[in-house]
Amino acid sequence: MHYVSTRGAATPLDFRAATLAGLASDGGLYVPEAWPTLSKREIAALAGLSYAETAVWVMTPFVGDALSQDELRTMCEAAYGRFSHAAVTPLKQLTHQHFLLELFHGPTLAFKDVALQFLGLLFERFLAGTDTHLTVIGATSGDTGSAAIDALAGRAGVDVFMLHPQGRVSDVQRRQMTTVLSPNVHNIAIEGDFDTAQALVKAMFNDRDFADRFTLSAVNSINWARLMAQVVYYFYAAVRLGAPERAVAFSVPTGNFGDVFAGYVAAQMGLPVARLIVATNVNDILHRALSTGDYSSAAVTPTAAPSMDIQVSSNFERLLFDLGARDGAALAAQMRGFETSRAMRLTDAHASGAAALFTSDAVDAADMAEAMRWACAETGELLDPHTAIGFAAARRAGLPADVPVVTLATAHPAKFRESVERATGLRPTLPNRVGDLFQREERYATLPATFDAVSGYIAERAVSAA
Numbered sequence: 355m356h357y358v359s360t361r362g363a364a365t366p367l368d369f370r371a372a373t374l375a376g377l378a379s380d381g382g383l384y385v386p387e388a389w390p391t392l393s394k395r396e397i398a399a400l401a402g403l404s405y406a407e408t409a410v411w412v413m414t415p416f417v418g419d420a421l422s423q424d425e426l427r428t429m430c431e432a433a434y435g436r437f438s439h440a441a442v443t444p445l446k447q448l449t450h451q452h453f454l455l456e457l458f459h460g461p462t463l464a465f466k467d468v469a470l471q472f473l474g475l476l477f478e479r480f481l482a483g484t485d486t487h488l489t490v491i492g493a494t495s496g497d498t499g500s501a502a503i504d505a506l507a508g509r510a511g512v513d514v515f516m517l518h519p520q521g522r523v524s525d526v527q528r529r530q531m532t533t534v535l536s537p538n539v540h541n542i543a544i545e546g547d548f549d550t551a552q553a554l555v556k557a558m559f560n561d562r563d564f565a566d567r568f569t570l571s572a573v574n575s576i577n578w579a580r581l582m583a584q585v586v587y588y589f590y591a592a593v594r595l596g597a598p599e600r601a602v603a604f605s606v607p608t609g610n611f612g613d614v615f616a617g618y619v620a621a622q623m624g625l626p627v628a629r630l631i632v633a634t635n636v637n638d639i640l641h642r643a644l645s646t647g648d649y650s651s652a653a654v655t656p657t658a659a660p661s662m663d664i665q666v667s668s669n670f671e672r673l674l675f676d677l678g679a680r681d682g683a684a685l686a687a688q689m690r691g692f693e694t695s696r697a698m699r700l701t702d703a704h705a706s707g708a709a710a711l712f713t714s715d716a717v718d719a720a721d722m723a724e725a726m727r728w729a730c731a732e733t734g735e736l737l738d739p740h741t742a743i744g745f746a747a748a749r750r751a752g753l754p755a756d757v758p759v760v761t762l763a764t765a766h767p768a769k770f771r772e773s774v775e776r777a778t779g780l781r782p783t784l785p786n787r788v789g790d791l792f793q794r795e796e797r798y799a800t801l802p803a804t805f806d807a808v809s810g811y812i813a814e815r816a817v818s819a820a
């Protein structure tokens with residue numbers, strides 16, 4: 355399997371090289387040269403398999419010969435062995451039609467652990483026996499950062515520099531990052547929003563001298579391996595609800611469009627997906643794009659669902675590439691225009707292709723709180739603000755009653771205790787596994803949101819390849 359860039363100009367890479375590279379050298383994102391498919395019989399055979407074994411079968415076609423199947427199995431067992439629930443991502447039924455897929459039983463209590471526990475092991479495996487030292491740079495609106503740090507802290511051959519928007523993540527999210535004091539972990543609070551942090555990360559990748567000097571790599575969903583590992587839980591949930599004989603809909607709280615793009619990949623692989631509901635908060639660029647064709651970015655509004663406070667959704671580029679006949683040169687021109695004007699209109703092919711699978715909705719603060727109250731009163735479940743947005747969109751999507759609708763529960767409610775308590779009157783308790791988070795020492799730098807400040811800080815601390 356080879357990976358091509360959405361902007362068409364970078365050399366195609368195999369799985370190992372694409373994983374280590376993160377972003378393509380032409381500024382695009384890697385996608386498989388073609389979607390592998392699973393037959394109906396192969397999908398049916400996933401029923402009853404453990405999560406780790408499901409992951410082996412879903413990821414094998416993407417990995418190609420970069421790992422033997424036994425190696426892949428050992429890595430999946432180790433990654434998912436760290437989850438606190440035997441099912442890894444359990445399904446919970448809320449009503450006749452609605453289900454929650456709980457993705458927050460990993461070490462840092464959000465869905466990012468599902469991919470990052472695996473990615474940490476992949477980096478270790480691919481670096482073993484080489485003298486390469488990776489400088490991982492990432493941007494987080496709260497959850498990717500802690501999951502990546504948990505997966506990479508103390509690992510040989512890797513330093514991680516994680517940028518978060520100062521004051522715009524919850525206190526639990528911040529502490530999960532800043533209390534990890536391993537020498538290879540470097541937290542940076544930037545004086546700006548998540549979009550600015552993500553743009554700085556991309557700018558450092560696009561500075562080829564800098565990228566080569568420090569052997570940059572990515573843990574955000576710009577890294578294909580992240581998305582590949584997220585495809586697995588769509589299969590895992592759907593076969594439990596009757597796939598491949600029955601189509602299942604998913605409602606996905608969305609910011610950077612990575613999680614829901616993984617659902618799109620599952621559908622391309624042959625999973626019968628009735629609908630993908632893209633649920634945003636008031637930072638609704640994706641809802642506007644999918645409902646009106648207007649992909650134009652406004653200033654980010656801070657909300658109670660801070661991990662989705664995003665107005666430039668990096669993985670949307672992957673969808674545009676696939677729906678636009680994989681014309682990298684045309685997309686590169688379109689993306690350059692967007693980078694200058696922060697505005698873009700979807701083509702007819704983009705709009706009609708997206709409409710075939712995606713529905714979208716933007717959920718405001720009042721409707722989010724109402725979804726939390728309803729779930730608590732009627733089902734006894736405490737939803738975190740992101741999950742509540744997905745659930746609100748799922749309930750008002752109006753899908754036929756015989757279509758099961760699975761809302762991805764992307765974070766544990768205790769990560770957002772204040773918001774949950776405000777809506778429901780109940781304060782979720784932090785699971786024991788996060789321990790004495792509020793007693794630990796914090797360490798992070800605060801920097802202006804400029805390329806020079808951040809790249810200079812990294813250059814002083816990262817290991818140079820030269």
Ligand SMILES: Cc1ncc(COP(=O)(O)O)c(C=O)c1O
Nearest residue numbers: 497608609610611612613661764
């Ligand atoms: C808890 C939570 N829910 C939803 C999202 C949105 O996911 P994505 O960025 O993949 O669209 C994020 C951030 O990525 C998150 O941390």
Ligand SMILES: N[C@@H](CCOP(=O)(O)O)C(=O)O
Nearest residue numbers: 494495496497498574575661
């Ligand atoms: N919500 C994310 C933002 C980064 O998304 P990613 O999936 O591209 O890593 C976060 O919590 O950091």
